[in-house]
Structures are given as C-alpha cells and as structure tokens.
Amino acid sequence: MLENTDRILSIVVSATIVLTALVALLLTFTYVFRFRESRQQRLEKELRERWLPVLFDRVSLKDNELGRSPPPFKKSERYMIALCWIQVFEQVRGRSEKRLRKLAKDIGLVELLRRKINSSKNLQHRTIAIQTCGYMRDKLATSDLHSACNDSHTVVSLCALRALMLIDSKQGMHALTHWPRDRYWPKERLAVILQELPTAEILPMLYQAVLENDDEFAAKLLILVDSIAPVTDEEIIFQLSQRDTLTTNLIQAILQVANSPLLLPFARHHLASSNREIRSAAVRLIGAVGDPEDLALLEAALGDADWFVRYQAGRAVIQFPSVDLAHLQHLLTEHPDRFARDILRHALGEQQQGVQPA
C-alpha cells in the first residue's frame, strides 16, 4: 500500500514538474519575446531620433545650404533608415524630393537595397527596397522590378509595378498591359497606382492597350480607364462595340463606362440581354443620354424581372429630362406592373432624401 502511494506521489510530482516546466518555459519565451520586441522598438526609436532630424533638415534646406551630415549607420539599419526616408519622402514635393534623393544617393542607400528586391526572404524588406528604388527613380533597378512584378506575392508584385510606373511610366504600362492572365491584381489597387501618374501621359497608352487586347483584358482595362477619368474617347468605345464577337464582360464594361449617344443603339440592343448586369448598365446609359422616345424602353424596364434593373430604371425615369411630375404621378398610379410602381416609389423616396445609388 505504502509502495503504491509512493509511486502515485512520484507520478504526481513528475507530472507537476513537467507541466510547470513547460508552462514556465512558454512564459519565459513570451517574456523574452516581449523583451526582444521592446529592445527592437527602442533601437528603432533611437534610429528615428538620429535620422529624422537629418531628413527634415534636407527638406527645409535652401539650395546653397549643406545641412547636417548624415550619421554613420550599420548595414543592418538600412531598412529602418529607408523606412524613415520613405515616410518623409511621401510627405514632400518638388525640390525637397530632389534633396532627399540626393541624400539617399550620398549614403548609398539604393545600392544597398537594390539587390534585395528579389533576394531578401523578408517580405517587408523587399517592399521597402522596391519602394525606395521606385521613389529614387532608379533606372538600374528596372530589370529587378520587372521580375518582381511576376512575384507570387500580390503585395510585392503590385509594389514593383508601382515602382516601375514611377521610374518609367512606359515600362510600367508595358508591365500592366502584359499583366499575366493567371495573376489577380485587384482593380482597386491598380486604380490607385494609376491615379498617381499624370493622366495625360497614361490615358493614351491605356486606350491603345484597350484596343490591342482581347475582350476579357480590354474589359478590365476599360474599367481601369474609367476609374482614372471619365471615358471621353467616344470613338474608341464605339470601335470596341463594333467588334464581331463581344464577351459579356466587355459588353458590360462598354455600357458601364460609355457616356455617348453614339452607343445608344448598342444599349437599346442589349436591353434584351439575358444578363442582368448588362441590362442594368444599358438602362443606365439610356437614362443618361437617351432620346425622348427611349422613355418607353425605360418604363418597360421598370417591370424587369431583376430588382437591380428595375431600380436602375426607376432612377433613370425620375431623372429623364422629358419626365415631369404629372407623368411620374401617372406612372405611380397607372403603371400596370405593381413591382414597377413599388420601385418607382422607392427611387423617388431615395431621390428626395438625396441618396446616391451604391
């Protein structure tokens, strides 16, 4: 019995020791991790305190002033310095940009970072290197940036595309218009990148690319064009609409971005489409630029099977130039379709409240 108790006790003690040791180990690990993190943060803070005055000094210098000389730094500190440099660089324009570029060149920051664009395993380091090269307009980095555009990390590839655009918009546009078909680049992010560039410079290239590419890609590019500036080149849109075969996405994109009466026959034709997005976009275009006789089409669309098409038609009818209050009242009470009356009432209520459609 005693022997048994001893064995139980020894198991209890061993289990407790093992468990306590394990938990203590994890607790120690956590505190060590915290300690390392706070040490790192302290070092970063010190580095910022050393470098930010130098960087801001360059920003506020007059042309003939030299400013304080940059402090010496270790190779391992380059990313942090580059990050400070990027943060300051993004706040300034004009001469200050030039002076910051000169400073980065003097301390050899670009040379240190350029080779890390594709070789570093750290994602953050790579993006810092890419951004620095982009802001530095470093032409020597273009081939590295081209290969980074094909990187499997979307963040890296988009950063590289942006840097390429900044260095040389032609090369950047080339990378964009030869965008690998299996790669998903969200249009929201591409739109921001394109918006940073002079519209007059990139729009002709984008229009050209729209015409030269297949339907699917042209549709994507068309939406991008529209996100940068309202599509004004009616001829190109019209040319696109005249292609022999058009995919659903391209038809939708054309109707979505067009603002020209040239496209009215195209829109009228696609009011009968089986795709609700196409019908909805056609209704929008007819509502925006339609002839008085198109009102009948819009009134018919009020009874469409799809809610979004009805909604679009409701808004279009209300805003249609030849529609007056009496006609609206007539539609609200006499339209044979109950759903049409409902959606019209809904759209009217929203218009009175100043709601813009999503």
Place this chain on the structure above:
Amino acid sequence: MNDTNTWVMNVEIGFVIYFILLSLFYTILNGISVVSLMAYMSRVRSLALPKSFQPLLPPVSVIVPAYNESATIVSSVKSMLQLDYPNLEVIVVNDGSSDDTLAMLHQAFKLDPFAEAYRNHIPTKPIKQIYRAHNLPHLKVVDKVNGGKADALNVGINVSQSPLFCGVDADSVLQRDSLKRIIMPFLDNPETVAVGGSIRIANGCQVEDGLLRKTALPKSWLARIQIIEYLRAFLFGRNGWSPLNALLIISGAFGVFRRDAVVAAGGYLANSVGEDMELIVRLHKRFRLEQQEPYRISFVPDPVCWTEAPEDFRTLKNQRLRWQRGLLEALSAHPRLCFHPRGGTVSWFAYPFMLVFEGIGPLLEVTGYVFTLIMYANGNLSGEAALIFLAAAVGLGMFVSVLALVMEEMTFRMYKRKRAVAILFLAAILENLGYRQLNSCWRLLGTWQWLRRKQHGWGTMQRKGSWQQPGTKD
C-alpha cells in the same frame, strides 16, 4: 477480477488516446495557424501600398438583428454608423421586440416610414414597416414580426441593396476600420464568398459612444478564462482551418458574406440556434458537392469585433448549451458532407474533427472523468493510470491554452501590461482545472437537449454593459 481490470485498463487507454489525439490535432492546427498568422502579419506590415481606392470598395450592408436590445441598440447603431467605410448601408432589423427597442431607435434617429421596394428572395416572417432615418439616408430600420435571429438576418438580406452584407450582433462593438480590414480577402481573391472576423471580449475594456477606447482585462476570472477560450478558438481554431479552406464557422457576431451566394443557398436557416455555423456548412456543401466551383471562405485574424462575455454561471451555461445545440444542428443537417469524395479538406478533416472532438467530445470527456473516478474508487484502476489520464486530459489542455496565449503575444498583443500577461497565463492554467470540466458537462447537457429535439429559445443573456460608456472621458 483480472478480466475486469484489463477491460477497465483498455477503456482507460482509449480515453487517454482520445485526449492525446485531441491535443495532437489542436497542435497540428496550431502549427498551420502559426505559419498562416506569421504570413498574415508579414503581409500586413509590408502593406505599404497606397490605400485602397475608396470609391471602388464594394458596397456593404451591415445587418443588425435586434430583439429586446433597448439598452444597447442606440450606441450599437452609432458604432456602426461611425465605421470608416465609404459605401455603407446599416440595416437594423427589429425582430418584434417586446421592449422599447423601436421607440429608442425612433427617438435617437428620427425615423420616417419609407416605401422600400425590397426583394423577397428568402421567405421570412412579414415586415410591418421599413423606416429610414431623417438625416441618415443610409440607415434603414425594419420592423417585423418576431421570427428569431436567422429570420431577422434573412429580412436584412432581402432589404439590403449591396453585393456584400455583414451580419453583426446588436451588442457588439466594432473598430472603426473593421470593415476595411475584413473586406480585403474579397478584394484579393474574387472567389471569396465569406470572411469571418476575430471576436474579442469587451469586458474590462472601455467603450465610448460605440467606439473602443481602451483595452484592459476584466476583473472577473470567469471572463478572463473566456478570453483564453476566445484566443484559442479564433487565433488557432479558425485561423488554422482557414488556409485549408475548411473553416466551418463564422461567428454571427461579425462576418461578411457575398449576398448572391447566400441568397442562392437559401439564406439563414430559420428556427435554428446555430444559424451562423449551419450557413457556412451549407455553403461548403453547395460549392464543393453541388456546384463544384472554386470558392474561398476566409478568416481575418485581426481583432476587429468586441463582444460582452457572460460573467455569471447561469448566462454562461445558457450560452454554452445553445452553442452545443447549434453545432450539432449544423453538422446533423448536412451529413452528406462527411467523408464525401468531392468534399476535400472539409469532408475529410474539418467535419469529422468537429463531429468527434466538438460534437461527441463532451460525452467522451465527461464519461472519461466519471469512469476514472469510479474505477479508481472501486480499486479497478491503479493510481498511476488515473494520473496518466488526468495528465492527458488536463495537462495537454493547459499546453494548448498557453500556446494560444504565446501566439497572441507574438502577434496582436492587445493587452499591453506585463501583469495582464501573467494573469492570462494563470487563467490558461485555471481554465483546465474545473472550468473546462464544467463546460464539458454543459455541452453534454446541450447534446442531450439536442437529442430530445425539444425547442429551446435563445435563453436570456444577462448583459451588464458596464464597458459601454455614453460619451464619458477617461
């Protein structure tokens, strides 16, 4: 006697194997989760891209089902309206509340009746009236006949005009950038149909006018232990399943869905207590077995939504009974998904895991404890065997809980004070000494209630709301 002892020993070994397997699976999930979390953190840190192009962000409808929430509804809606998102529509669905929830909304937001032409894609209980706020045209309030949370969410989906909708609990508090963060998987991958957000416990934190101002630990140990549970569930559980595209649950407290996918799937299952999990399981089944289309159900580990945890045993018990019934309801509704040849990771890993370790698990755990105690008391089981069982059941549980805490420390570190970390370590230990066993008993009771198919309501959630401050400064 010898035969009995051998039999008892074999059963005991079975229980130990169960606990070891449970911990092993959790550790594997932990491993996957660590890798995915590290990748996520690295991606977030290096997201030095220009900010998302605001007008191109997809419109989102935030649906807030409310039933007798008069105490918190106004501050919750204010919190939703303050979300930093360009194309936002907030739909509050008053599910036939018997208190003055609707009156509070009327008073706070000056509602006017609106002739809304909504769609009836999903059949629901009748809508009495739809209102829009006088000065806030993007706030809609739907007053409907009581039909439960799932029905209220379905009404919200019918009324919503956006391609994406976000289901939020009326007592939850979101961070201002919650929507922007949770929407990212939809932008990065067009196949995404649903994204879940990480939920954290708001007890002890300071919330002012619906916005989280300060994070701190609650005073109650029960709430502290639940912090560990939530960390384990979200940082490891869901974050581990997400890279495998086998996430079986997105919390009803905060999740974003593609409207068309949910409508096509038939919306939330009315009269269900586990409507959030059931919908996700159904979406998996639909995309994997029926449509066989590529899709993604993702999880964003950032702590984006804060909710109140029960601080009394009665409310906690009700909550856990409901969760267990919901889990079993969701799994039993789609048995075809289990070990289906086309089901992939969901059929071969997630579903069986949930069924064995979460569905039947409480039964095995409680039986294991009771069996060990009785057999040890009768002398059929040696002290060593009983201790080995306890070490497997309790010790490994502690290990997994502490690991979750370490992971939180390495990533989001929401609780800044070192003392808070020490307290949470203690909570991770204490959780396995009594709380977990009690929880297993409640879950077993939940299983029993589910087996009896007795209709149980939502139970009463005793909310303290002490963390909600109406605009007072620190």
